[in-house]
Amino acid sequence: MKADHPSQSSPPPGADPDFAGPLTPAVYQILVALAEGEKHGYAIMKDVMETTDGAVRMGPGTLYGTLKRMLEAGLIAEAGERPDPEPGEERRRYYKLTAQGGRVATAETERMARIVRAATRRGLGGRRGAFPSPA
């Protein structure tokens, strides 16, 4: 049952060893948001909020601090500046997922999936869970 233990999981081949461990929620959610395609900052923020049902709301400081470090780490890349037709005519800086970012996101998703599978096997998931949530 060694593979079930998340902390002992090995990184996928080709992944940057610096990101072998669990990612922070902000980094992982940005990776997930950019997996859909190129997005600017506000669009990333909105996507994170929607995918988490409003549970995670990033502020501008956290968003751009995290983006800066992800750029430096090569997980994402700038995809140029262009105006967003929806809110207005302002030019916006777009970001996209890099190949390395994709690998790191995939590895993290698999790691989390393993945790979910393990939890489900132990009766923590679904309607038949051993510990149903209170009505």
Place this chain on the structure above:
Amino acid sequence: MNPTSLPSGEARRERVRRHAAWFRRVTRLYPASFRAEYEEPMLQVFRDQVREALDSPERGALLGLWGRAVMDSVTSLPREHWRAMRTWFQRSTQTPARPSVNSVMPNTPARLLPWRWIPICAVVSGLVGAAINARLPNRYRASSTLHFVTREAGGKGLVQTSSMTPDSILSQMVQDVVLQRVRMKLAESHAAPGRTNALWRPALSARQGPGNTFLMSVEGLDWLEAREFAVAWAHEFVEFYSRQLSGQLSNSQAANTQQILTFQRKLEQASQALDEFRRKNGSSIPSVKHQEFASKQAAYEALLQEKTQLEESRKIRLGPATSTNPMFELQFEIRKLENRLAVAPDDARLKTELGLKRADLKALNELVESSRDEQLLQLDRKIAAMVKSLEAAKESELESTAVANEEKRLIDEESRIRAVVDALANQELELSRLRAVLPDLEIIDSGGGSNAPVGPNRPMNIALCVGLGGLAGLVLMIVLAISRRTPPPTPPTSLATGSAAARS
């Protein structure tokens, strides 16, 4: 959403602009490098959020937005500053090799390049310090040593007065009055032909040395002048000190003599007052008066006793049964005749004789009684006279006691004044003795020292300049590092830490 409740286009843009202006103030708290790159995108996102909040039907949407923005800044600001600082430190200590520099100096470790300002500044500062040092004039030190000694041959130790403590001597050494005299003396000697007239002000110091010695140091730019000053200073101070000490003693003696004269006058007055009193009151010694009173009292008591006895004898008619008592004789004969008459009641001769005897006894009785009354009367007179005398004696005795008390007071006063006079006389003697054993300052070394300069300490000054220059180089390096605008490429940092506060 009620479209009528929404602000018009211009008003809405104005509100967005105002909120964004406020948020720009918040973004100024971020590190400069971060701000340069992300300030505008952050403002863009915030403007979008404001527009969304304005469009939102929820009440307090703008307030919630500002709350989240402030909380986000509170958590992200320290993090960004910490990372900016870490980046700066990594750049300072691990600057990546620059091709141009490495090509010129391939053997120089590139990582040491930011530190180059320290040796550069140290060397420059050291050179400047050496140049200034070369222009600094030499300083010379001359000194004089004084010894605090007593004139007493027995060596009973120092005679201490308030002006003889080491602290007092040291403070007097640097008194203006002493130094002024030294300068005047030197000015006079410098006015002589062939001498400079420049009266410089040397650095002076005085301290206590071992074994009651005092060291006077003079530091100046000319060895001869420093030496001259040290010699003059020592002599002037010794003279000043002796004069001052002697003056103090003379003042004390004068004050003492004045006091002695005052108290001697008081003593004379007291003696005169006592003599006058004695002359006025005579030699009324209380004990004599008391004896007089006691003897009179004894005489009075004797009279009283005599009177008592007389009054008692009145009760005993016959008096004592002695052959010399005529009344007893008569009584005895009467009793004998009565006995004989009892045997011969008809004897007329016995009856006549008995009658005669009884008449004699009666006459004798009357005679005795009148004599006793006379005696008692005389005794009463004597007792009355004695009572008066006794009262006078008592009064005299009391008066003599009061006089004696006053006399005693005058004697005590005289004794007290005499004691003060004696004490002052002793003090006079003590002052005379003090003058004899007056301590003295003896010059044991005058104008000593070496003509080798004692300053400036050039190696130390240059070393100090080098150290300060190095410090300035360090500060310069930090300032330059901070003022760099473009951060160097940094190695990938771990994203596994530090962003846990992303949740709001």
